[in-house]
Amino acid sequence: MPQGSDTSSQESKPWYATWFDTQFYKLLYAHRDGQEALQLVDWLERDLNITPPAHVLDLGCGRGRHSVALAQRGFTVTGLDLSSQSLKDARLKAEQAQVSSSVTFLQGDMREALPTTFDGIFNLFTSFGYFVDPMDDRRVLDAVVQMMATDGWFLMDTLNPTWVVANLQESEEQSIPGYNVHIKRSLHVDRVVKEMHFEKHTTRTAVEGEDGVLEDLPEEYHAREEVRLHPQSWFEKHFGEVGLSIEVMAGHYDGQPFDSQMSSRMIFFCRKR
Structure with a gap:
């Protein structure tokens, strides 16, 4: 079972209360600027x-x-x-x-x-x-x-919900420092849901982020984002x-x-x- 978001402490909280505090969020969106x-x-x-x-x-x-x-x-x-x-x-x-x-x-x-x-x-x-x-x-x-x-x-x-529904990319693969990321998007009533599964590269023993080496990250991690349209x-x-x-x-x-x-x-x- 993937580690991280599957712990009972995180399950008891809404996704936005935990996801933005993780190193995985930083790694996935490191390319964004102002x-x-x-x-x-x-x-x-x-x-x-x-x-x-x-x-x-x-x-x-x-x-x-x-x-x-x-x-x-x-x-x-x-x-x-x-x-x-x-x-x-x-x-x-x-x-x-x-x-x-x-x-x-x-x-x-x-x-x-x-x-x-x-x-x-x-x-x-x-x-x-x-x-x-x-x-x-x-x-x-x-x-x-x-x-x-x-x-x-x-x-x-x-x-824009109309654009999102018409242009939804249901699956995507990304490579970020130390991890492959498998992304699935779906529509649930009035929400768009993004599921992200992180798998560590087998050739890497440490994950290096923008602020140095990130230690103690799990081999796998699962995260979820939901936005009401x-x-x-x-x-x-x-x-x-x-x-x-x-x-x-x-x-x-x-x-x-x-x-x-x-x-x-x-x-x-x-x-x-």
Whole structure:
């Protein structure tokens, strides 16, 4: 039986409470950078007149790639995430980029509002739709509105369900440092599920990651991601109910207009009413 996610302690927790703290998450997504955030900032500055200095919240900041990119562009940034390991990595990334004075990382649950208001709030790269109860997603929006300044804005970036269903890649093989990864994707009612099975290379005795040799990793590991595919109509309904008005909807990080069939992303730019 594969080790790791099959332990009883992990089974008792939702996938998002454990996966982002693992070395396997870091290895699988080590190639990601902050380019999407830079493209978004270019679009905000060019077309929507959103410019630094502004105090912004990176909601579900993960390992800080977007927070750091935003700080480098002149924003004062607070990053909020549930994962302690991701926040540790984010603080190191900010230090290496010499923007530690401009970015603060906090651990917390995005369903609970911070006692601070922000000029703008980002929720990027599908950091939404993880919870079992869909009303928890609504609670996130309630918290967002509580944290927005009077004339504040909210930018949400998530998957376009129509595109996902039409373009679902059901199986994939990847090779990462020390491991082969077998990936299977499937649709379950209103969710897309990604199952990942890691098998260590037989020729390797240690796994070397971005921060050196990673010791004591198992021969095999299984992980799972699940994201609820809320349609455009869900966001329109719930944004309206919490007091958000959609000003612009884009389908790409550079601000290209949303196309319901061709766009892989749904990017909403909202203002507080």
